[in-house]
Amino acid sequence: MVEDLKTLRVTHESAVLKVELSTPETGNAISGQVLDELLSVLDAVHDDPGIRVLVLSGAGDNFCLGGERSEFATLLAADPGGAGLHALANKARRVCDALATAHAVTIARLHGGVVGAGLGLAVFCDLRVGADTSRYRMPELGLGVPPAWGGVLPRLLNEAGTAKVRELILTAENFSAAKAAELSVLHKVVPESELDDAVTRWIRPLVRRSPAALRSAKVMLNAYAGASRLADASLFDAELLLASVTAAEAARAR
Template sequence: MDDTTMLTAYKTLRVTAEGPVLNVQLHRPEAGNAVDGQMLTDLLDVLRALEDDSTVRVMVLSGSGEHFCQGGDRAEFPALLDKDPSGSELRALANKAQRVCATLAQLGVVTIARLHGDVIGAGLGLAVFCDLRVGAENSRFRMPEVGLGVPPAWGGVLPRLAEEAGQAQVRRLLLTAEVFDAARAERLSILHEVVPADDLDAAVTRWVKPILRRDATTMRITKSMLNARAGATQLSAGAYFDEELLTAAMSRRALTRRT
């Protein structure tokens, strides 16, 4: 991993390769790396390319600037509804988020989330769909959807989060929309490890080295076995209808705002 190569330029991402490790950095620092439609398009392009790339063994997902990701772009939802009151464009956006998260979860490569600062809403969603997650001591987490008047429907994250952290704990975090710190995130298994901010890269490298020594086919099969159970849980929870729930809720809010 000595040589770093900058790959295709994206509007919202910085993508570099270090040998068999692909580094994907969310890059909208002026907006707290908020997830918008363009970022979803860029992420989907990267992830689909990875599905056919046998040279990459590990993907590291990180964020530029002060935060990993401060959630979805709140200005985009009402703008899409103003442009298309039928909700079809908002539905397409929600569907794209679903596809990004599903593709991220099903990748044959091992995915590592490198988290710092705020990890909120859609940012938490992207993180929990990664296989391994390391967070800085200063990282903060929140699921703000109920407080914002929308269901926790982004990307099909609810069943995945419940699978990782436990339904009882996720129920509390959702209904209270409280902020929680890295230590609590580790207790909930949202984080696998907490380290000082300056040690994040070292922690990622410590995980990457043994992964690269393992047989690639064995790793892919192991991930497929793990994903088989998670996929069944997601389907039974109705996650594949989340874009309909989100669109209906946002359309109702828009209607209320106009009357």
């Protein structure tokens, strides 16, 4: 497994790989380094058919409070043409695609704040359990950028439905774990003290399943979900993010 990780804590227990976002001092914000390390871990999962389940969690008080927005301005200042920001956005999409298409069943274990890019990572997992005290938000419009991170918008639309996601995006309001379950953002809601037990109850039958059957089931589920969309406009996420951040930085400089 990958070594010398700075932003993740990874433990490998038989057929289960546990990946913890481990920068609680930043609210486990998603930076370029976090994305690089997630890609390394997910590549290792791809090469190890013995891993049947991947559990994604967060250290500290929150699962993830979103993207590291200060990095946007830094990248744009270093390269006004936007190549660095464009690469960051494409890297986010690669991470989310890797979560969705991994042969292992991916489980999101959610507590505290699950915001923006953090919610994006979560919805690309196959199964999601949240603490009853967890809170959710898509804050992008309030921050002056579109919901263009990792392909999260089409994934949310497919999981929760267009009318409900429209409200979440346009209002940028917090919503509860109970609301997240109503929207199918969560499959289960439990007291925070029972999160690990809930994850374990999913893991036990999954590790007994035929690996080939699991892989086939995931391919079929992804294929049928994709077939419900005529086109995937999230391919333009990097361009949209670059345009909006560039405009915002130009306005700030006036």
